[in-house]
Amino acid sequence: MRRCAFLLSILLFVAEAGAQQKSPQQPPPETTPPLSPLSPTATPVPNIVAPPAVPARPNGKIQKSLVRITATEVEPDYRAPWNSGGIQRGVGAGFVIDGNRIMTNAHVVSNSRYLTVERDGDPNKYPATVLFVAHDCDLALLKVASPDFFKNMTPLTFGGIPELESTVSAYGYPLGGERMSVTTGIVSRIDFQLYTHSSIDSHLAIQISAQINPGNSGGPVMQNAKVIGVAFQGYSGDVAQGVAYMIPTPVIHRFLTDIKDGHYDKYVDLGLSYAKLQNPAQRRYYGLPNDGRGVLVTTVIDAGSAGKVLKQGDVLLSIDNHPIASDAFVELEGERVEMPEVVERKFKGDKVKLDILRERKPQTVMITLDTVWPYLTEGHYYDVRPRYLLFGGLLFQPMSRDMMEAYQVGDLRLRYYFDNFVQDQIYLQHPEVIVLTNILPDPTNTYLGSYRASIVDEVNGRKILTLRDLANALNEATDRFVITMIGDGPPLVLDRKEVESARDRIRTRYNVNNEQNLEEQPLAAQTEARAVPPGS
C-alpha cells in the first residue's frame, strides 16, 4: 500500500521537464495566449471572456494569491556520489500568506538550486529562495527578494478542518495547460496518512475528491475563501482513482509555529510502539479493569524520548490527562483521534504527561519530547549531499533509504539491517551501517567484486561505527588494511602502497573530483545575492 502512493512532484517533474518546459520561449503557435502582459500593472486578466451566467466564485480571486513555482533541482546520485547529480526542472504551485511569504510543498522545492516564481498578470519571473523547509510534513515557505512581486497580491488566511462531505476547491498548475486550474470536490476522509515525501512520517491528512494532478502540488485547497489545506499527494490512476490528499491546517499551523524561533525543529516522537489492549485475557493479565482503557508498550526505542522512562510491558492509561482507549484513540477537542496526535501538536523540548500502569502499580511520568534520530535512516534525505568514502576504488556509504533504493539492494543481510534498524535497535551497535556499495574496477581491486553489499565491521581490529571511524581507520600508517565484514566471509585485505599508487589513476579514470564527503553538508546554499530583482 505504502509503495503505491506517489508524490505528485515525481510525475510533475518527469512530465514538465520532458514536455513543456524545455523551450519556454517558443510556445506552439496554436496556444498563442490571449493573455497580453503588456503593462506591469495590468488589470487582472481583462480579456478573459466571462459569460454573465457564471456563478459567484466562492473563494474570490485566487489568482491574486496563487503563485506558479518553477524549481530547478539537482538530484543527488547515490551511485556516483561525487557527481553533483542530474538536473531536473518542475513546476508546482504555491500561495501567498502573511508577511510576504509563499507557502508550498517541501517536495516542490527540495534539492532545488534555482527557484523562480510567477504570478498572474505580471510577465516577470522572480527569483525566490527557501525560507524554511519541513521535509517531515512536506511544507515549505519561500521568500522573494523583490517587493514588486507582492504588489497587488492578497495573502490568504487559514480555516479549520472542513466538515466531511463539504465542498472544497483545489487551485494549481496541473498538466493540461499553462494557466491556473480549479477543480472541486468534497471532503472524503480525515485520517492519519503516510507522508511519502519522507516516507517515514505519518500525520493527519484529508482525502478530497477534487481531481489533483502533477502540478497541483503546493497549491491551496479552499473553502469559504479560506485555505483549509495544501494539495500534496495522491494515488496514481492505475492503483486507485480520485484519491487525493491535502495537508490540513493543524499540520500547517504546527509548521508555522515551529519556525517562529527562526529554526525548524522537526516533529517530535515518543519513540515507542504499542499494541491495543482489546483482549479480555490480556487485560486481566496486566491487571486492568474491563473499562476499555489503556494500550500496551511493546518496544521502547532507547534513543527515543521515552527511552529511559518507559519500559516494554508498561500500560499507557492517559496522555496529558486525556484517557487512552484500548484501541489507542483519545478524545481531543471533541474528536476521537489516534493517541500520537497529542504528541504531534507539541514541539521539541515540550513535555508530555503519561499515566501508566507498571507491574500493576499506577505511576505518572513526564517525558521531554525530541526527534528520534534512528528513524531518519529509514526515510528520504533532501538538500544534503550524499556521504561516502572512496578508497582504492571501493565506495563506502552509510546505509540510508536513498542508498538502498539507488542500488536496489537485494542482499538479504543488508535488507534485514535496513528493515530492522529501529525495531531491533541495530543502531545501538551500528549508529551508522557502513556498506561497501560499489567498486570502481582497477587492478588493485580486481578480485573484490564479491564483497559488494557487505557491511563493514572492523578495520585492523577496530570497530567501525560511523563513516568518520572508517575514514580515520583508513588513514592510519599501516602496511595493510584488514577490513572485516559482518558475517562469515573472508576479510577484505588492502595493501596500502597499492591503494596509494592507484589513487590518481582511479580519480582520473572515473572522473572523481572528491574522494570523500564525511559530514552531512547542505547543498550549495541559495544565497540572497543570486536573487537579483528583475529589471534591475
Added chain:
Amino acid sequence: MRRIITLLWLTAALSAFAKKEVAAVQPRQLSLVRVNVTGQSFDYFRPWQKRAPFSKRALGAVLSQGRVLVTADLVADQNYVELERAETGDKMAASVEVVDYEANLALVLPQDKNFLQGLPPLEITNDTVVGDRLAALQLEQTGALVVTDGLVTGVQVTRYPTDVGQFLTYRVSIPLQYRDNSYTVPLVKNNKLAGLLLRYDPRSQLMDVIPGPIITHFLKDAAKPNYPGFPTLGFDYFPTRDPQLRKYAGETGPGAGVYVTGVEPGTSVARASLQAGDIITGIDGFDIDSNGNYIDTLYKKLEFTNLLTSRAYAGESVPFKLQRQGKPMQITVTLDHRNTADYVIPPYAHDEAPRYLVLGGLVFQELSRQYLREWGANWIKDAPQRFVYLDRFQWELFPEGHRRVVILSQVLPVNGTIGYEDFGYLTVTKVNGKEIHSLEDLAAAVKDPVDGFYKVETEEHPREIPLDAAQVRADEGALHDSYGIPILEHLK
C-alpha cells in the same frame, strides 16, 4: 553477436561430424515403463490438511532386479504409484523403495517382479563427456517411441531443486517436445542410460541432466541396508584469486586453494577440526586451484565439490591438504550425510505431515524452508524477510544447533483471540517463562498454566501474548467445528 552465434554453430556441427554419427539409440531394445503417480502435498499454511490431489505421468528406466529409476520430484508426496507397460497398457501398483530428494533420484518396485518381464535391464553409462550426443526418450499416446537427439555442451556442478549441496550435471542442447510423460525423461547413449531430465528451459532449449555418475552413486548407496545419502560439504568457501587475501592467510605456496569462510557446526569437517581461515589446497590427491576447481580425469576442469559428492561416499575417509596460517598440514575427514533433522531450519520435507500445535487459535509451527516455499518460486523475496534471513544465516545465528525455530504463523479468530487477529509470522522465544526450542518444548510449557494464563513471548511486536487457559479449552470446540482442525497438536 550474430558472428559469435554462427561460430558456435560451426564448432558444434564440426564436433558432431568428428564423432562420426554414433547412433545414440536403437529403439527396439529399450527398457522403459510408464510411471503414473497421484499424490497430495501438504498445506503448510493449514498444516492439518493436504492439498487437492495431483497426478503426474513419467517414464521410468528399467534397471536390474526389477527396479525402476525415476526422479525424486516425481514421487514426492505420493499417495499411489503405478507402473504401466507402454506396449500393452497393463498396470501394476508399485512402491517407492529408496528416495533421495537432494540428488533427485528414486527407485520404484512393482508389487510383482514379473510385471517387468521381457524388458532387459538398462545399463548405466558414466563416460559421457562434452561433445557426446544423447537421445531423450518419450512415448506417444500409442506407446510409440519419440526420440530427440541432443548434444552435451557442458559438464558442471550445479544446484539441484532442493538446493542442498551441488551435484554434477550435464547440460544438453536439445529441442524437447511436450509429451504426457515429461516428468521424468531418460536420456541414453549407445542404448545405455546416460542420465535423467533434471530441468528444461524451452526458450533456450537447454536441458540439465542428472548424470550417470550421480545415478551410479545413488544405486550403490541404495544397495546398502540403510541408504546413507551423498556426503554433505559442511563448510562455506571463497576463491583465493585475490593475492592480498592469500598473503593475509599466510599462504606460501604457488597460490591455489579455496579459503574456508565458515564451518557448519556438527558436520564431518567440524569434527575433523577444519577451521575458518584455512585454505584447502587439495582433496583426495587432487590439487584445487584458486577458483576452486580441480582437474578431473574425465571432464578436465571441474568444481572441487564434485570430489566430495559424486566421487566419494558417506563413511569414507578423505584426506584434505590445508594451509593453516601459512603452515601446510593435512586432516582426514570422515564424510557423512547430514539429515534434514540435523538442521535448525530444515531445507525440505516430503511425505510427512508438517508438525503444528494450535493453542486457542494461535497456530504454532516450526520454521522450515518447505514452509517458506509456500510463498512460491520467488519465496526469497516474497516470504516474511525475517524468516528468510533466519534460514539463510541459520548456522551463524544458531551455532549451537540442536534446536528448531518455533513461529506463531497465524491466528484463527475465536473468542479467546479477540484483539490478536492481526498477529502472525512471529518468532516465539518463551512460553510461561520457558525457552522454546521446539514444538515439544512448547507442548511441555503449555501443560501447566501459570495463574490461569499461558504467556507467549515473541521476538517481535507485541512481545507478550497472554491467553486465558480456561478460554483456550473453551475454544477447542470452535477450532474443530469452524476451522475443521481434526487434532490441535501434531508432533508426529
